[in-house]
Amino acid sequence: MQILHTTKLDSQVYQDALAIRKAVFVQEQHVSLADEIDQNEAQACHFVGYLAQHPIATARLLPINPTTYHIQRVAIIRSQRGNHFGRQLFQALENYARRQKHFHLTLNAQDQAIGFYQRLGFHVTQRPGFMDAGIPHHEMQKQLV
Template sequence: MQNYEIQSDDWARLAADAKPIREQVFIQEQHISPEDEWDAQDAIALHFVVYLAGQAVATARLLENHSIGRVAVLKSQRGLGLGRVLMQHIIQLARQQCRPEVKLSAQVHAIPFYQSLGFYVEGESYLDCGIPHVDMRLQF
């Protein structure tokens, strides 16, 4: 993989780079309504952006309740392992912060990806914005 950098900061500092990624992946590709995509959690979450050759190409956020969400990689950059390095970075940070766990709501097609990072499925699948999801957890 080429040189990449991961930055973490609040929404005020990373929104300009994170928002276009989420708009493309969730609103345009997955047809999630803007009302469902943007919420009050953005203002209080810790955000992450992956930069590849200086371009913002992936993003995610970590909430105070240990929930990882809004994990998105631009379609043109998928398959390069950026989602994996982003998730590993967040997991490492959560461990350093002595969090007891991290959890997420995974789209069903992404279950094997998250399982490969150590997450396990909890409960049955459900629809979120019309897309099948499952809750997953990784305890430390």
Template sequence: MLKVKITENQLEKEQAFDIRRKVFVEEQKVPVHLEMDEYDDSAIHFVGYQLEQPIAAGRMREVEAGLGKVERVCVLPEYRGQHIGVMMMNEMEEYARTNGIFRLKLNAQTHAISFYENIGYEVTSEEFMDAGIPHKSMEKVVN
């Protein structure tokens, strides 16, 4: 059973950062200076726990009134294929709905586009490169 929570202290935030480093920096070879950026201080960070073990992470920022940007969503490799990403996104969308954010956007790695389409996101851009990885922008109305 996955428990998703918003980080409330530095330890929880470091757990989110550790998951991101494992997935994006170590596994996908994203340079750490691109992965850990200036938005980490102001974003809302989410961590998914299974039996108290942090296994998934993501963050959200309100980029303009009513519009949120979902970023850095990831699941540790050994926990993939168990719908944990869907549970993370559901919790992040619920946070958005209860905090006056009615539309979410994200930049999806192209291999993950079908994942996001299956939970209601629509492609809104042509393919572009970010940190050497092909992406497309996507959006969803959540309210």
């Protein structure tokens, strides 16, 4: 999988990220488009994984402070789930974060995905679970070395 990233909202990479997010979150999980596309689009770095030049995976990094990124909008198209593309995407996110000197990662995991994130080294924080777009979530963190 080839992984590209951008901060430019007029780029094809960003458009590909949006297409994946709409397919996964809006169509599959019934998240409203107004909730999916938010005020943080321009502040985030958007990542897209391509397989044979087709966009199949996405995530974005939102800077929280000088050493922390919040990972959001993690999605793999349905036909490619279970093929370890999520692990490859996270390796790219972590490599980028290290290069930017951001050594702390946070994310809000859908409860059904907590095991996936735990296998990547994230742990659930003490913060109580919460609902986001009608889906149960828990905050998770990882410290990079």
